[in-house]
Amino acid sequence: xxxxxxxxxxxxxxxxxxxxxxxxxxxxxxxxxxxxxxxxxxxxxxxxxxxxxxxxxxxxxxxxxxxxxxxxxxxxxxxxxxxxxxxxxxxxxxxxxxxxxxxxxxxxxxxxxxxxxxxxxxxxxxxxxxxxxxxxxxxxxxxxxxxxxxxxxxxxxxxxxxxxxxxxxxxxxxxxxxxxxxxxxxxxxxxxxxxxxxxxxxxxxxxxxxxxxxxxxxxxxxxxxxxxxxxxxxxxxxxxxxxxxxxxxxxxxxxxxxxxxxxxxxxxxxxxxxxxxxxxxxxxxxxxxxxxxxx
Amino acid sequence: xxxxxxxxxxxxxxxxxxxxxxxxxxxxxxxxxxxxxxxxxxxxxxxxxxxxxxxxxxxxxxxxxxxxxxxxxxxxxxxxxxxxxxxxxxxxxxxxxxxxxxxxxxxxxxxxxxxxxxxxxxxxxxxxxxxxxxxxxxxxxxxxxxxxxxxxxxxxxxxxxxxxxxxxxxxxxxxxxxxxxxxxxxxxxxxxxxxxxxxxxxxxxxxxxxxxxxxxxxxxxxxxxxxxxxxxxxxxxxxxxxxxxxxxxxxxxxxxxxxxxxxxxxxxxxxxxxxxxxxxxxxxxxxxxxxxxxxxxxxxxxxxxxxxxxxxxxxxxxxxxxxxxxxxxxxxxxxxxxxxxxxxxxxxxxxxxxxxxxxxxxx
Amino acid sequence: xxxxxxxxxxxxxxxxxxxxxxxxxxxxxxxxxxxxxxxxxxxxxxxxxxxxxxxxxxxxxxxxxxxxxxxxxxxxxxxxxxxxxxxxxxxxxxxxxxxxxxxxxxxxxxxxxxxxxxxxxxxxxxxxxxxxxxxxxxxxxxxxxxxxxxxxxxxxxxxxxxxxxxxxxxxxxxxxxxxxxxxxxxxxxxxxxxxxxxxxxxxxxxxxxxxxxxxxxxxxxxxxxxxxxxxxxxxxxxxxxxxxxxxxxxxxxxxxxxxxxxxxxxxxxxxxxxxxxxxxxxxxxxxxxxxxxx
Numbered sequence: 012x013x014x015x016x017x018x019x020x021x022x023x024x025x026x027x028x029x030x031x032x033x034x035x036x037x038x039x040x041x042x043x044x045x046x047x048x049x050x051x052x053x054x055x056x057x058x059x060x061x062x063x064x065x066x067x068x069x070x071x072x073x074x075x076x077x078x079x080x081x082x083x084x085x086x087x088x089x090x091x092x093x094x095x096x097x098x099x100x101x102x103x104x105x106x107x108x109x110x111x112x113x114x115x116x117x118x119x120x121x122x123x124x125x126x127x128x129x130x131x132x133x134x135x136x137x138x139x140x141x142x143x144x145x146x147x148x149x150x151x152x153x154x155x156x157x158x159x160x161x162x163x164x165x166x167x168x169x170x171x172x173x174x175x176x177x178x179x180x181x182x183x184x185x186x187x188x189x190x191x192x193x194x195x196x197x198x199x200x201x202x203x204x205x206x207x208x209x210x211x212x213x214x215x216x217x218x219x220x221x222x223x224x225x226x227x228x229x230x231x232x233x234x235x236x237x238x239x240x241x242x243x244x245x246x247x248x249x250x251x252x253x254x255x256x257x258x259x260x261x262x263x264x265x266x267x268x269x270x271x272x273x274x275x276x277x278x279x280x281x282x283x284x285x286x287x288x289x290x291x292x293x294x295x296x297x298x299x300x301x302x303x304x305x306x
Numbered sequence: 307x308x309x310x311x312x313x314x315x316x317x318x319x320x321x322x323x324x325x326x327x328x329x330x331x332x333x334x335x336x337x338x339x340x341x342x343x344x345x346x347x348x349x350x351x352x353x354x355x356x357x358x359x360x361x362x363x364x365x366x367x368x369x370x371x372x373x374x375x376x377x378x379x380x381x382x383x384x385x386x387x388x389x390x391x392x393x394x395x396x397x398x399x400x401x402x403x404x405x406x407x408x409x410x411x412x413x414x415x416x417x418x419x420x421x422x423x424x425x426x427x428x429x430x431x432x433x434x435x436x437x438x439x440x441x442x443x444x445x446x447x448x449x450x451x452x453x454x455x456x457x458x459x460x461x462x463x464x465x466x467x468x469x470x471x472x473x474x475x476x477x478x479x480x481x482x483x484x485x486x487x488x489x490x491x492x493x494x495x496x497x498x499x500x501x502x503x504x505x506x507x508x509x510x511x512x513x514x515x516x517x518x519x520x521x522x523x524x525x526x527x528x529x530x531x532x533x534x535x536x537x538x539x540x541x542x543x544x545x546x547x548x549x550x551x552x553x554x555x556x557x558x559x560x561x562x563x564x565x566x567x568x569x570x571x572x573x574x575x576x577x578x579x580x581x582x583x584x585x586x587x588x589x590x591x592x593x594x595x596x597x598x599x600x601x602x603x604x605x606x607x608x609x610x611x612x613x614x615x616x617x618x619x620x621x622x623x624x625x626x627x628x629x630x631x632x633x634x635x636x637x638x639x640x641x642x643x644x645x646x647x648x649x650x651x652x653x654x655x656x657x658x659x660x661x662x663x664x665x666x667x668x669x
Numbered sequence: 670x671x672x673x674x675x676x677x678x679x680x681x682x683x684x685x686x687x688x689x690x691x692x693x694x695x696x697x698x699x700x701x702x703x704x705x706x707x708x709x710x711x712x713x714x715x716x717x718x719x720x721x722x723x724x725x726x727x728x729x730x731x732x733x734x735x736x737x738x739x740x741x742x743x744x745x746x747x748x749x750x751x752x753x754x755x756x757x758x759x760x761x762x763x764x765x766x767x768x769x770x771x772x773x774x775x776x777x778x779x780x781x782x783x784x785x786x787x788x789x790x791x792x793x794x795x796x797x798x799x800x801x802x803x804x805x806x807x808x809x810x811x812x813x814x815x816x817x818x819x820x821x822x823x824x825x826x827x828x829x830x831x832x833x834x835x836x837x838x839x840x841x842x843x844x845x846x847x848x849x850x851x852x853x854x855x856x857x858x859x860x861x862x863x864x865x866x867x868x869x870x871x872x873x874x875x876x877x878x879x880x881x882x883x884x885x886x887x888x889x890x891x892x893x894x895x896x897x898x899x900x901x902x903x904x905x906x907x908x909x910x911x912x913x914x915x916x917x918x919x920x921x922x923x924x925x926x927x928x929x930x931x932x933x934x935x936x937x938x939x940x941x942x943x944x945x946x947x948x949x950x951x952x953x954x955x956x957x958x959x960x961x962x963x
Binding site: 119150 | 683694695770783795800803837890901915918946949950
């Protein structure tokens, strides 16, 4: 694998050396139509999101009309309202749970991925199998004892409970994903380093880490997305103290129909961080969600 | 300055299975460039990696300058290696790549810079010292890998197919460059390739391997003139030697209706075998007139003509035995075409005689 | 080959993650197993007692549980299959050159990124509201105005939201598949005179097969755990018409406080999932056969 990658990049460099500009593919007539269809479908899929953001800048009166309004006077009053309703602490909880759990995942996961790839332990396959199988067990079957135990040790409605659970939830994915990045490091490089006399930690720090750091970054972003969006543990194990943004949104299902604009503002605030993270990580999303099976 | 000795060295991946390298014994004299050549799976790369310390030595020993290195770490063997894909550190510049092994050995900063500069000069890399490997062409990367090996001033250079990722023209150029540099530095070098032309042109001595076993270890001319067995005979030389399984006659062997005489020594060595594998290099045929007497020439029909300018190769099958194919070297401007009859005669002195079963050379 | 000390040196970086994962993910399942043979209701302190398989008997005689199990299958497989088909069409579109392809891709993946709770809220109100929702507004020229999607078609409504969120994922997966197809194969087929349709059927589809299977398996693993969408859109209602197993178990545990009963359901779900997962794992490991590392 490493061989082909290297040769390919070789050819690319040679091509640039000879100043060959890649020929621009001609856009044929059929492709124009496919492009138009793709744009229409793309906009259709995106439209609800667009509408949500648009509605968040409306007054409730503008939001609540039989004929949807596109032209209106934008206002920030809904965002003010959402913060007045107390989304602040929930946002802070979400940030804490997401950031701390992601850091923990990386601290535990990077060494583990290393031990399952470059200097593999015996029974590597079994360990990998174990990690992945934990993702296949439905969390719903574990929630009852988790609730009971957390309740008994007095950790209900405590942000650390979520941090630990989110770490456990994301760790298997992160290990698999980062392992696939470690495996992309050509073996020759490590052999060269051992001949050069570099000690292991130095090889890792100076040679391996620079190569896999984009992969680690993508892994972190995917962990951020999952942790931020998590709802099941949050709604069952937290309340006013440690509640995250999705828990805050639950408040809106009881006041149905009355606060569409404010609801949209809250939903926009909830969705924004992960939408941005996801846009940045979009090339690695599939790799993360398929446990590294698809590059 | 070092002598490298493989002494019955073996590598056995799975106990009980066929060894990847089977009791390899050979000596690389100080300052020599020795080429390990063989088809893929012959164990040549494994042998090199055993010398580097990247593969364990399961039996026998490997000695560098008299020191047994079986339990010595790669970094302590005082070797430098050039990998097939160059193994340049992507996050480091050319200069940093070349200085890295020195840095790991605690060489002073000024000394490092000086040695890197010298090597870069020698290899024409001076203007690229601040670039990352990504921004170099294949040939430049190859030279950086060479440079990184040179600055080490090691006892032994190890090279694992260093030219296989270059295009044909670069390969010929770099081949000469490596040979020249190795002569100048006079550092013992073990060089692995699957390309017999590289082996013949670069090696002071060449070790031909097949199936993990050493087939022959000799200088290039010896290898060409007196291949130790049918495998080496067929592997060295292009186009390959004609290897024909022929029945014995009273004083020689029979080919295409004519008798090819064997010398007395050969006849003695052959003993009572009633069949022999006879090797004839393409250039060891004499093209005769097609009118020649049927008893004195082998008649054949041309299938393909390869004209190379200075010479040509005729691929033909025997007229009376169409399953037997031969390759004959002809002059640069040959008149024959597909389907034409030709008549050839082997040069008796240039025959190679091998046992049919074992392939061993008999004469 | 690897001696003991070296073995432990290699294991050391792995152990913290392994131990952590075992504690956080495995112990709860063992406890679930233990609770499932107990009768225990949280609102009646001291009610905990050992009842063998009574909870399991209850689960299998519970007609609601059967309804919910069927809902789960319909919801999961239905959403996954629709998302795969739509995702394939979108991937084929996006695999072509056109102006702004990157932008369209970014637009398309956005639904997948939206916090599911926010997405469900959006569907429930702004999109599917019978009088003021966008869907009925768009469909009003076709005489569909006033349809009460959530109460008349609760399961379909939930599935619509799920399909909207998961189609982008399938698209990304299949697009990766399409782009991994060696272009020389396609060129060879073109030179051989194959039509676009036969190239698709004879080459692209077989190549995509692995990716489609992977999409179905991964989609199933993720979607069988759907909770947020059901919770936010329908609360499983009316009755249990749109409840799936995660939601039903949640109801039993946190609204009914019946620990034993919900644990038993959890075990049943685990067993069903394990059967499905064993297929999934085989498939995943086959996908990983490209890596010699294992």
